[in-house]
Amino acid sequence: MKSIVIGVIGADVHAVGNRIIEYTLTREGYNVVNVGVLSTQEDFINAAIETSAHLILVSSLYGHGELDCRGMRDKCNEAGLDNVLLYVGGNIVVGKQDFPEVEKRFKTMGFDRVYAPGITIDDVLQTIKEDLGEV
Amino acid sequence: MHNYLLVDFGSTFTKLTAVDLDKEDLIATSKAITTVESNIIVGYETALERLYKKIGSKIEFDHIVACSSAAGGLKMVAIGLVEELTTEAATRVCLGAGAKVELVLSHNINNAEVQSILDKKIDIVLLAGGANGGNSECVIHNAKKLAESSITAPIVFAGNKDAADEIISILTTAKKDFFICENVMPRLNVLNISSAKDQIKEIFVKNIIEAKGIKKVEKEIDRVVLPTPNAVLMAAELLSKGFDSEKGLGDLMIADVGGATTDIYSMADGLPTQMNALLSGLEEPFAKRTVEGDLGMRYSALGILSAMTPSEISHYQKEGIDIVKESHNRVNKIDFISETDLDYIIDDIMAARCIDTATSRHVGTLKGVYTPMGIMYYQVGKDLTKANYFIGTGGVVISSKDPVSMLKRATKIETKTMELRPVAPKFLLDKDYILSAMGLLSMDHPEIALKIMKKHITEI
Numbered sequence: 001m002k003s004i005v006i007g008v009i010g011a012d013v014h015a016v017g018n019r020i021i022e023y024t025l026t027r028e029g030y031n032v033v034n035v036g037v038l039s040t041q042e043d044f045i046n047a048a049i050e051t052s053a054h055l056i057l058v059s060s061l062y063g064h065g066e067l068d069c070r071g072m073r074d075k076c077n078e079a080g081l082d083n084v085l086l087y088v089g090g091n092i093v094v095g096k097q098d099f100p101e102v103e104k105r106f107k108t109m110g111f112d113r114v115y116a117p118g119i120t121i122d123d124v125l126q127t128i129k130e131d132l133g134e135v
Numbered sequence: 136m137h138n139y140l141l142v143d144f145g146s147t148f149t150k151l152t153a154v155d156l157d158k159e160d161l162i163a164t165s166k167a168i169t170t171v172e173s174n175i176i177v178g179y180e181t182a183l184e185r186l187y188k189k190i191g192s193k194i195e196f197d198h199i200v201a202c203s204s205a206a207g208g209l210k211m212v213a214i215g216l217v218e219e220l221t222t223e224a225a226t227r228v229c230l231g232a233g234a235k236v237e238l239v240l241s242h243n244i245n246n247a248e249v250q251s252i253l254d255k256k257i258d259i260v261l262l263a264g265g266a267n268g269g270n271s272e273c274v275i276h277n278a279k280k281l282a283e284s285s286i287t288a289p290i291v292f293a294g295n296k297d298a299a300d301e302i303i304s305i306l307t308t309a310k311k312d313f314f315i316c317e318n319v320m321p322r323l324n325v326l327n328i329s330s331a332k333d334q335i336k337e338i339f340v341k342n343i344i345e346a347k348g349i350k351k352v353e354k355e356i357d358r359v360v361l362p363t364p365n366a367v368l369m370a371a372e373l374l375s376k377g378f379d380s381e382k383g384l385g386d387l388m389i390a391d392v393g394g395a396t397t398d399i400y401s402m403a404d405g406l407p408t409q410m411n412a413l414l415s416g417l418e419e420p421f422a423k424r425t426v427e428g429d430l431g432m433r434y435s436a437l438g439i440l441s442a443m444t445p446s447e448i449s450h451y452q453k454e455g456i457d458i459v460k461e462s463h464n465r466v467n468k469i470d471f472i473s474e475t476d477l478d479y480i481i482d483d484i485m486a487a488r489c490i491d492t493a494t495s496r497h498v499g500t501l502k503g504v505y506t507p508m509g510i511m512y513y514q515v516g517k518d519l520t521k522a523n524y525f526i527g528t529g530g531v532v533i534s535s536k537d538p539v540s541m542l543k544r545a546t547k548i549e550t551k552t553m554e555l556r557p558v559a560p561k562f563l564l565d566k567d568y569i570l571s572a573m574g575l576l577s578m579d580h581p582e583i584a585l586k587i588m589k590k591h592i593t594e595i
Contacts (some may be wrong), residue, residue: 001268006242011506013413031268033323038413038504038513046217051269062507 002132003053005044007035010068014061017090021057024121025128041072045079054132055085065092066105085131089115089125121129138162138194139580141572142179142201142356143363144169144349146208147394149178151186152572153196159583161591162423163189164510164567171205175352199356200575204233204349204363209339212238212257215319216273221294223417224319224326225263228293230424232335233365234259235396243276249284258343259335263300263319265295279304282309289338293319293331309410314338326418336361364398364424366574367391371526372422373573374588377404378581381589386525388497388557388569390490390545392531394469395434397427399497405517405555412501412512419517425497430489432482432531436465439485442492456481461533479534480589483541486531491544499555514555520547526592528565538564539595564595 004025008018015037025032033051035043044056057078060068069088076084088111093102097118106114113127129135142149149169153162165186170178187193211234215222223243229236237255240248250293252260260281264274274294281290282305292302293316306313317330344350346358353359361369367389377383386403401423402425407414429438440448442464451458465471471480501518527533527542535541539562547556570592577584 003269006312011504011511013506013508013511033266035323036414038506038511042219046220049217049270049322050220050266051323052265052271053269089397 001029001031002053002055002127003031003033003048003051004057004058005033005035005048005051006055006057007039007044008037008059008061009039009041009044010060010062010064011038012060012062012064012068013037014059014090017061018059021059021121024125028125040077041068044072045075045081048076048081048084049079053084055087055128058086058088059090060088060092061090063091063094065090066094069106069109069111076110083126086111087113087115089119089124091117138196139576140196140199140356141575142199143571144171144175144201144203144205144352144359146204146206146365149175149182149205150568150572151182152567152569153186153190153194154572154576154583154587156281156580156583159586161567161569164569165189167425169205171348175205175349176355179352179355198444198579200578201352201356201359202361202363202366202571202575203344203349203359205349207235207256208364209234209335209362210233210256210258211335211341212240212252212255212260212279214240214244214260214262214264215294216241216270216501220417221263221265221320225261225293227326227420227423228319228328228331228569229261229335230426231365231368231420231422232332232339233362233368234335234430235426243273244280246280248516249280249286252286252288253284257286258346259338260286260288260290261331261335262290262292263294265298265318266323267296267318267321269295271295271298271301274298275301275305278305282306282311288344289310289314291316291334291338293333296321320417324417326420328420336365337390360573360578363571364426364573366381367398368400368422368574369423369577370570370574370588371400371402373577373581373585374506376593378585381505381508381582381585383585384524384589386519386522387526388519388522388545388560389526389528390493390532390542392486392489392529393431393489395428395431397430397493398424399427399493400424401517401519401522403517403519403522405499405519407514407519408520409512411510413520415513416515419499423497425493425519427489427493427496430493432485432489433465433469433471436462436485439488442488451484456484458484461485479536482531483535483537486535487541487544494545494556495551495554501553501555516554516555520555520558522560524563525557526563526565528568528570533564533566533568538562562595563592565592567591
């Protein structure tokens with residue numbers, strides 16, 4: 001069973017979507033390691049090390065995701081998680097910005113997949129399976 | 136008449152506590168210098184003679200059981216993967232089993248770290264790492280390192296269960312003495328203490344006391360059953376939770392200030408007491424023990440000095456106390472016994488500093504985060520603000536003229552607002568030094584042990 005670390009980053013307490021993601025990924029047969037709301041980059045990374053996770057899925061709903069996610073890839077590399085996949089989704093930036101621009105900025109930061117507001121976990125399942133080499 | 140004798144082989148003193156089970160009370164207590172270097176029985180017999188003298192005659196005992204922290208106590212190394220997770224979980228298991236954690240190692244261990252295990256003469260190695268189903272490379276690497284080394288100490292494996300088979304084969308091939316237990320952190324942030332803890336206690340009773348020359352005494356007594364701190368933990372948990380109709384005291388804390396270390400115990404769930412605090416990090420055990428190896432009245436007196444601020448040191452200087460000189464005096468002469476009033480005052484100052492700093496390290500802390508919904512707090516560790524009782528034990532606390540002022544240093548103070556210290560606990564004193572003895576007694580007679588504690592550990 002492959003492990004996926006999920007959680008809500010930064011000073012963000014949005015718990016509902018987090019539970020839906022946990023439910024869905026568990027149903028799909030993954031070992032879901034949920035670090036919960038108000039999580040720091042280190043919480044995600046430490047959990048990924050101990051559970052040998054293949055994917056870290058970061059949620060952010062409150063608009064400050066860009067600040068919270070900065071440097072996360074570097075920390076993963078530093079922690080020996082060179083091959084871990086990083087996804088981010090939710091309302092990850094302040095206001096309504098041009099999404100392709102936002103996506104570009106997050107990809108430069110080292111995220112493999114960046115999702116716009118309104119994308120649900122079900123929309124992403126196929127990509128997860130492909131990225132984890134399961135289809 | 137049913138009499139029970141409880142023995143505590145300490146690093147300095149061998150302490151005896153005689154209990155009359157029918158009367159459900161203490162008969163007498165006595166102590167003598169521990170003689171583990173020559174023959175442990177000598178010190179025991181001296182203490183026994185003193186006990187008979189106090190009672191006025193020789194009496195028979197139905198049972199004699201002992202706990203021990205003699206000959207350096209139980210020295211352990213805790214090995215894990217991530218410092219805040221499996222390494223911390225492994226450390227807590229060691230402390231919960233009553234061990235002294237001499238070394239804490241994380242991630243892949245190197246040759247120098249293996250050498251430090253040998254140099255520190257570790258009694259038991261606790262090897263953890265990885266949640267179940269998670270990382271197994273690290274713990275296998277570490278098992279190989281231990282296998283290649285000349286380490287003969289028993290190895291307790293309590294890491295990722297997926298790695299167990301491979302580790303069994305590595306350690307079997309290397310002819311190591313090893314034991315397989317449940318993972319100390321089976322899932323993220325979930326703490327599983329009991330399996331590995333029980334194994335450690337069993338190894339202690341079977342092997343360690345023999346290796347340290349303590350087992351000789353089993354000719355005279357029934358047996359040595361526990362490391363002393365573990366007996367104290369058992370007593371404290373009983374005192375907190377109660378037994379059957381005999382009510383416990385609820386949430387409580389204990390400070391034990393010794394010559395080499397300061398131990399703090401807390402018996403409480405420690406869940407957040409304020410609305411906007413969110414628990415984070417590894418789960419906390421109900422019965423928690425922390426040990427500060429740099430805070431002690433003699434061996435570790437210099438650690439107390441470095442815990443003091445320059446302004447504190449200067450404050451005492453103005454009152455005519457050279458705390459720098461005094462702490463050096465104590466560390467240079469570890470059998471220093473206070474005689475004058477001034478000696479006692481200085482001991483009080485130093486013990487108060489031990490309790491203050493050790494409490495800071497034991498209790499949980501809050502960290503503020505500003506969210507769109509206002510300020511929220513992360514709570515890391517236990518919230519002990521509502522602890523009902525704070526109990527003092529250890530020679531320096533018991534012999535102090537003003538133990539209350541000393542113990543008060545553990546309570547909530549304005550300068551440390553983010554530390555979740557007890558706000559208004561009642562202060563109790565273990566004046567007869569019976570906590571470890573009652574922990575031992577509680578294994579067979581919990582209700583009597585509880586009644587005796589409630590009677591003899593009194594409010595001050």
